Amino acid sequence: MELHDRSRAGVKILALEGSFDTYTAEPIRRWLDEATRSAPAHVVVNLSQVDFMDSTALSTLVQGMKRAREKGGELYLCGLQSPVRLIFELTRLDRVFEIFVSEEDAVQAIKGEATH
Amino acid sequence: MLDAIVRQYRPQLNALAHAWLDSGARAFGIYAGGEALVVWPENGDIRDARLRAPIKSGIEVIAELRVAGDNLGNIEAHLEADAGFISSLLPLERELNSIATELIDTRDQLVALYQLTQATRNSLDIQRSLEHLAMQAAMMAKAEGAFFYLRPADQEPWAVHYPEPNLSEEDIQPYLRELVESKLPYLSTGVVSSQVPGKAWQMLLLPINVRGIVLALIGVLHRADRDFMSPEIKLVQAIGEYAGAHIENLLLFKSNMELTRLQTEMELARRVQVSLLPKSPPSIPGLDIWAGSQPASQVGGDFYDFISRPGDAVSFVVGDISGKGMPAALLMSMTRTLIRTETNALSTSTPEMVLRRTNAELYNDFTELVMFSTVFMAQYDQSKPGLVYANAGHSPVIYCPRQGRARLMKADGVPIGILPMTQSRDHCLNWEPGDLFVIGTDGLTEARNSKNQSFGYQRLISLVEELSSQPAEEIARQVYQQVRDFSGGLSQQDDQTLVIIKRLPL
Numbered sequence: 001m002e003l004h005d006r007s008r009a010g011v012k013i014l015a016l017e018g019s020f021d022t023y024t025a026e027p028i029r030r031w032l033d034e035a036t037r038s039a040p041a042h043v044v045v046n047l048s049q050v051d052f053m054d055s056t057a058l059s060t061l062v063q064g065m066k067r068a069r070e071k072g073g074e075l076y077l078c079g080l081q082s083p084v085r086l087i088f089e090l091t092r093l094d095r096v097f098e099i100f101v102s103e104e105d106a107v108q109a110i111k112g113e114a115t116h
Numbered sequence: 117m118l119d120a121i122v123r124q125y126r127p128q129l130n131a132l133a134h135a136w137l138d139s140g141a142r143a144f145g146i147y148a149g150g151e152a153l154v155v156w157p158e159n160g161d162i163r164d165a166r167l168r169a170p171i172k173s174g175i176e177v178i179a180e181l182r183v184a185g186d187n188l189g190n191i192e193a194h195l196e197a198d199a200g201f202i203s204s205l206l207p208l209e210r211e212l213n214s215i216a217t218e219l220i221d222t223r224d225q226l227v228a229l230y231q232l233t234q235a236t237r238n239s240l241d242i243q244r245s246l247e248h249l250a251m252q253a254a255m256m257a258k259a260e261g262a263f264f265y266l267r268p269a270d271q272e273p274w275a276v277h278y279p280e281p282n283l284s285e286e287d288i289q290p291y292l293r294e295l296v297e298s299k300l301p302y303l304s305t306g307v308v309s310s311q312v313p314g315k316a317w318q319m320l321l322l323p324i325n326v327r328g329i330v331l332a333l334i335g336v337l338h339r340a341d342r343d344f345m346s347p348e349i350k351l352v353q354a355i356g357e358y359a360g361a362h363i364e365n366l367l368l369f370k371s372n373m374e375l376t377r378l379q380t381e382m383e384l385a386r387r388v389q390v391s392l393l394p395k396s397p398p399s400i401p402g403l404d405i406w407a408g409s410q411p412a413s414q415v416g417g418d419f420y421d422f423i424s425r426p427g428d429a430v431s432f433v434v435g436d437i438s439g440k441g442m443p444a445a446l447l448m449s450m451t452r453t454l455i456r457t458e459t460n461a462l463s464t465s466t467p468e469m470v471l472r473r474t475n476a477e478l479y480n481d482f483t484e485l486v487m488f489s490t491v492f493m494a495q496y497d498q499s500k501p502g503l504v505y506a507n508a509g510h511s512p513v514i515y516c517p518r519q520g521r522a523r524l525m526k527a528d529g530v531p532i533g534i535l536p537m538t539q540s541r542d543h544c545l546n547w548e549p550g551d552l553f554v555i556g557t558d559g560l561t562e563a564r565n566s567k568n569q570s571f572g573y574q575r576l577i578s579l580v581e582e583l584s585s586q587p588a589e590e591i592a593r594q595v596y597q598q599v600r601d602f603s604g605g606l607s608q609q610d611d612q613t614l615v616i617i618k619r620l621p622l
Contacts, residue, residue, distance in 0.1 A: 022440065022610075052562075052568075052570065054558065055436065055439075055490075056438060056439060056440075058438060059438040059486060059488055060486075062486075062534055063486040066483065083570070086573070090512075090526055090573075091511065091527065091531055092508075092509050092530045093509065093530060093531075093534070096530050
């Protein structure tokens, strides 16, 4: 699992690469903790290079989203590949997260959210 | 000191005295501080003796050798030689004295070291042990202060000072770097403090090696005008070595403790989990039921349950708590208990109502622990047509009608613990004789092989379809077998749970 982080227009972006599961979730959880420490916490997690996610990975993202919302922000997802998308659909977490096709769309949407 | 010489060299002095008395002297003795220190014969008097020769310690005259008598001839040279002999004994005596003092000191230090080991051997608190060692190091080396500086591999470095930190970490830092590289004792003069303006020390820094790594340092401070003596350095070295052994023991003990604690927690979690699972599925006329779970080495949070309301409906529950270990096991037991309570609370309660109330009750706990639980719940009532179910984010749930295609039944609501309100609704499935329900957990679909591929949903769906005419137990056996074969001996990462319910053909 590789983590690449960057920032665009005040939005913190975390791009992940590899398998996101029980064994690789810890550094991601720490990154999300840090990113959602101060308000407003606008975060986009790019999953376009993630080929596998388990329930620990899902709860890590749910935790990040809850923390972002506590800080008046949002955590959006983008670039889900089909096996990962299936997990979101089967657990109905696709109803909880705002999911975008591209990182650009996610960043634009979160900026729009911020100005409202 | 002259007393000691008189005691020590009594036979030699006796011989000198008798030689003088034999050659006609009336009395012979040593005179110091206005009185005779020793005199031969015992009642002899040397107060007014005419012949005198100085006994010197260095250039200082500390006593006189005196001979009393008449007509002794020209014997001054002889007397001076004797006085010279006694003077020459003085440095020897001084050296002996200092050796004796050192021996006593060393003995004291050994006793102190022993007491030190006794005092710290039962202490498991590094901070307290090192405070004690720093205090002892300062006292034994008669120093102004002492400190330990620890640099554990997995933590920020920290320091323990005695008495109070005269030197801040910034003051010590430059010396530390040098020592960590050289791994050799380091003596520095003119070490200044940012805490006490105008104050300077001599500092002795020694590395403390634990398995070849400089894991800590011991530092001792003397006043700037006082040098470190060789025994002091050795003593500090001994304390440093002892501290190293002690730190190593504590670290070993801590990591063993941590391991034992984790193992105990895992074992407890596993027992909680296993004890909560039904020993055997209920026997319900017209249904063929198989249920089981293969726990992973690292206990996951799978659970299943059968809840019978007397003379009424029976409920099937399968869930998976995200997360592992004791927190998952505890939440699992809470979830399971609450589902039972809510199911039995009202004879009219449906899966949707049970899941909604369970979520409302547990939402805060799940949020607090950063976990959630998927739950599938179905209710079967012989007196009513169909099967009523609700699904909070659980998968895989596979339905296979008799002689039809197996399909995945997707959840309509999110798992319990994610949102304050559930969205899972009751659904009614027309459940005909011969129809099959297979509810698994993600440990099956996410089982991986050496090529890092997952067993996946499609394989499981096809397998269920293929086996649908078999009895529930045979379906379970084959599913587990196929998943095991797919993994090819790779260790199981998550619990694998299966509940199979088949409506027997009429």
